[in-house]
Amino acid sequence: MFSYVPPIDDYRFLLTQVLGFDRAMAETGKDVDADLAAAVLEEAGRMCAERLHPINRHGDEEGSRLIDGEVHTPEGFADAWRDFVAAGWPSLAAAPEYGGQGLPFILQLWLDEMLAAANMSFGLFPGLTRGACEAIAAHADDSLKATYLSRMVSGEWTGAMALTESGAGTDLALLKAKAVPDADGGYAVTGQKIFISSGDHDFGGNIIHLVLARLPDAPAGVKGISLFLVPKYLPDADGNFTVRNAMSVGALEKKMGIHAQPTCVMNYDGATGWLVGEPHRGLAAMFTMMNAERLMVGIQGLGIAGAAYQQAAGYAKERLQGRSADGTREPVAIIEHADVRRMLLNIRAFVEGARALGGWTALQLDRAHHHEDAAERAKADGLVALLTPVVKAAFTDYGFESAVQAQQVFGGHGYIREWGMEQYVRDARIAQIYEGTNGVQAMDLVGRKLPMAGGAVVEGFFALVADDLGAAGASGIAVSTREALALLREVTASLRGAGVEAAGAAAADYLRLFALVSMGWMWTRMAAAEGDTPLHDAKRAVADFFAQRMLPQVRGLAGSIAAGEATIMALAADAF
Amino acid sequence: MFSYVPPIDDYRFLLTQVLGFDRAMAETGKDVDADLAAAVLEEAGRMCAERLHPINRHGDEEGSRLIDGEVHTPEGFADAWRDFVAAGWPSLAAAPEYGGQGLPFILQLWLDEMLAAANMSFGLFPGLTRGACEAIAAHADDSLKATYLSRMVSGEWTGAMALTESGAGTDLALLKAKAVPDADGGYAVTGQKIFISSGDHDFGGNIIHLVLARLPDAPAGVKGISLFLVPKYLPDADGNFTVRNAMSVGALEKKMGIHAQPTCVMNYDGATGWLVGEPHRGLAAMFTMMNAERLMVGIQGLGIAGAAYQQAAGYAKERLQGRSADGTREPVAIIEHADVRRMLLNIRAFVEGARALGGWTALQLDRAHHHEDAAERAKADGLVALLTPVVKAAFTDYGFESAVQAQQVFGGHGYIREWGMEQYVRDARIAQIYEGTNGVQAMDLVGRKLPMAGGAVVEGFFALVADDLGAAGASGIAVSTREALALLREVTASLRGAGVEAAGAAAADYLRLFALVSMGWMWTRMAAAEGDTPLHDAKRAVADFFAQRMLPQVRGLAGSIAAGEATIMALAADAF
Secondary structure, eight states: OOOOOOOHHHHHHIIIIISOHHHHHHHTTOOOOHHHHHHHHHHHHHHIIIIIGGGHHHHHHHOOEEETTEEEOOTTHHHHHHHHHHTTGGGTTSOGGGTOOOOOHHHHHHHHHHHHHHHHHHHHHHHHHHHHHHHHHHHSOHHHIIIIIHHHHTTSSEEEEEOOBTTBSSOGGGOOOEEEEOTTSOEEEEEEEEEETTSSOSSOSOEEEEEEEBOTTOOSGGGGBEEEEEESEEEOTTSOEEEEOSEEEEEEOOBSSOTTSOOEEEEEEEEEEEEESSTTBHHHHHHHHHHHHHHHHHHHHHHHHHHHHHHHHHHHHHOBOSOOTTOOSSOOBGGGSHHHHHHHHHHHHHHHHHHHHHHHHHHHHHHHHHOSSHHHHHHHHHHHHHHHHHHHHHHHHHHHHHHHHHHHHTGGGGGBGGGSHHHHHHHHHHHTTSSSOHHHHHHIIIIIITTGGGGHHHHHHHHHHHHHHHHTTTOHHHHHHHHHHHHHHHHHHHTTTOOHHHHHHHHHHHHHHHHHHHHHHHHHHHHHSOOOSHHHHHHHHHHHHIIIIITTHHHHHHHHHHTOSHHHHOSOGGGO | OOOOOOOHHHHHHIIIIISOHHHHHHHTTOOOOHHHHHHHHHHHHHHIIIIIGGGHHHHHHHOOEEETTEEEOOTTHHHHHHHHHHTTGGGTTSOGGGTOOOOOHHHHHHHHHHHHHHHHHHHHHHHHHHHHHHHHHHHSOHHHIIIIIHHHHTTSSEEEEEOOBTTBSSOGGGOOOEEEEOTTSOEEEEEEEEEETTSSOSSOSOEEEEEEEBOTTOOSGGGGBEEEEEESEEEOTTSOEEEEOSEEEEEEOOBSSOTTSOOEEEEEEEEEEEEESSTTBHHHHHHHHHHHHHHHHHHHHHHHHHHHHHHHHHHHHHOBOSOOTTOOSSOOBGGGSHHHHHHHHHHHHHHHHHHHHHHHHHHHHHHHHHOSSHHHHHHHHHHHHHHHHHHHHHHHHHHHHHHHHHHHHTGGGGGBGGGSHHHHHHHHHHHTTSSSOHHHHHHIIIIIITTGGGGHHHHHHHHHHHHHHHHTTTOHHHHHHHHHHHHHHHHHHHTTTOOHHHHHHHHHHHHHHHHHHHHHHHHHHHHHSOOOSHHHHHHHHHHHHIIIIITTHHHHHHHHHHTOSHHHHOSOGGGO
């Protein structure tokens, strides 16, 4: 297996030549320039490449195990976590008022990319902790914040999100866990939750679960769900967290991938918890977590694709099979074969386009939180809301497909565990499912995000893209993306006012069309960047590939969408 | 997990109303009508559903293991094999002169579908045995045939194909195994082979390896490779096969899937073998095996997709999540949601289209072997050669994608091992790789098959399809497929005389375009079948879906192909 090389040069290129990082920092009052940002990413990359990548393969083989009710993570994980915390990585972009470093979210996003690339199972520990912190910071009262937040931000304690039950996944209206008020202002939480990432571990420290449950007087449906903070350890008389709460790991889920990650079945047996936010308003608090997590999950797809690309490109340059096109007798490296290049370029065009688009979205998130002008904050907030399902679903779909193509480059060796390529495929697969399946993301985009502000948000985004493309002149990628954008606008207009079935029938294809245009926009920006280094040359070459080989797919997608819902709804349910 | 229901009604429909089975049998001198064929398939389906499907999940968990040099297959496999052999299934379509039942190949093909659907790891035992039998029957001398063939045809003994070495996969010119003549007319074969499916097992009986190796005087490259029959047991003085040959299992490959299948690293240490066919002409003999295997492997993709569809459709009809489009408050089965239907229909439109196309190809194989008219035999042979890479690559690519979509229908449960959906994904993945990667298939189609007879074979196929579509009138599927065929013809013409790089750049997209048109042709035939049963109604509904939601992809594919090789070859190898 080849080592993992963090894409620092690409980050630096994006920061300085594509995304307008320094200006964005000035607008959001952050005292960070591109040099500092790149230095931070370099340091983060070293942690990922040198500490986390080397334990990824073994982590898959050993997996997390449950022994006498205690979770044992694979060898090396607890040590790596201690180093990760000691270096301050969990607090990178958290707010300074809770002990965070207050660095821009784009650095967090790219750290997440490198974490997923190096060791996706590991990356879920800080990822879920961060999501839990966001919900607590946004919705919990001051006392809960004072007790829990700074220790979670630092990584001394970790977090977990306990939402799903066996009968309630996408549809949380069906959830059954109960919370009954106790005498001390707390609640006794009872129920079983499944698929709980990082639900328990052996890193030491407390584990803070955010649990969705119903109060006794709760209305039916999603409007009767509340969120509770339920720690693994409760405070003793001296205020030290030493008392085991009434919660336990029922089992570890046996999964397709992310074996090192302890995904728990959790049993809460009257566990003590505290209400986070208003009664019956748990869904709003949950979405605070989910939105943060959805960007991270999208970036996981990108991260795995980038790592798989590196492995496949390395292998393709070394593996000798077949003859060159000019008929030379000696075997050539398979990188010379057009079909191998096609697969590698498919991955690369996605990875670099998505890295740029993810970075752009992250800068909008900083603007949404920190821009001095309220109108700009609102505008940026709309753009993040619009792009979030695109990043989550398209990046994880392309990420999985990229891992599959990278595996294919290895031929038979790609199917053998020791080479590590099949692990990328198994690990990447979950990102299409968790934090809202990609079907749910697509419905979110078409059913909720397109109609935002009467369509003004998506129209604003298209106008922004059109301006950029117009300014980019007559490069191949600019022209192709302009055509694709025109098609996307037509299709968007055709979906205005679509009913649930029409929206559902179009949603998946529409989201992919949207993602292709958005990545084409980023490729246009990248191709327009001035410079004649090998990186600039490669950017222009891959932009051409994207324009000529990937963008044409928009025609097929638009054709499918135009067919509407009739053929999808025609067959009776029992004829399936 | 739901039970597996063999698609007997669909087979019967195809035999009687779509593929002209009775006429094909008359032309090939086989005394088999559709009723008998359906009865055989029904019996085969019972074996697959009742004996092999129930041990599939456990087979994955236990896996085959190597203990003290001996392979142990999972519990139940050896018993199932004995029953499978006792019922005569290994000999179904083999030639009567070697003890075969001489039934038409289409029954074998559909048995292979049901085997892959029920238990892909198991299906590789008879599959590889059959491939080895084909090579022996076509190339070995009478003495070898007399000794080995009938016992392999019956399934008393099994076969394995030992081609790949760690440095020689796609490119067999690089292989290093040696064969040195011994004093008795045999050879001492030495070398290591990897990825050897069914290389050893505990079913009892001999295991006949066909091994590619070089003779001492062999020219370099592929023209210096010979094929040797190397049995696990050699005859003792009494002619009983009790003497262990100098070959051993070095390891079992640790794989992504097909865990129950013992995929061996084989060491031959001067093992005794006999030449099959002419010296240095091993590649021709190998292709006899490979061509038979490639159809089977394609059908594996179809089989897994069909089984995964059944599971996903069953789950979608039972799983309650979300509300119906009419706003009813009670949760509905997820089969009501358009995006779930879209995924299921994608799978089904592939499965039934591919089942028909595979069946059509199988009937051509029977015509190629048994038609009384030599010109008809040659014509059919060309069609089989043309369609083989399409069946192998498109069916396994769509098969894998189908398994992934079926897994997606299960949401989070799809990622959990016990539900079995992730096993389909892991098992299906290998079919895109083995027996020649799908990239190799695509190059075979564009580089070798299109130019056959100066293009006359592919033109003949297109003319046949065009005639059929013309006769089908103005149904939606007929019209859409006619348009798609016109596009395919244009693209085909554009590839005439393409160089290696241009062919390689186009190949994968071209193969998929070819497959879409071919399946559209079959959907046109199916939609035109007269009848008003629920099956007929469903065929017309799914044909509409295929026409309106899947066929539009041809536009994107044609667009990518039109871009040529420039953007693929532009980047220097070291810039990847």
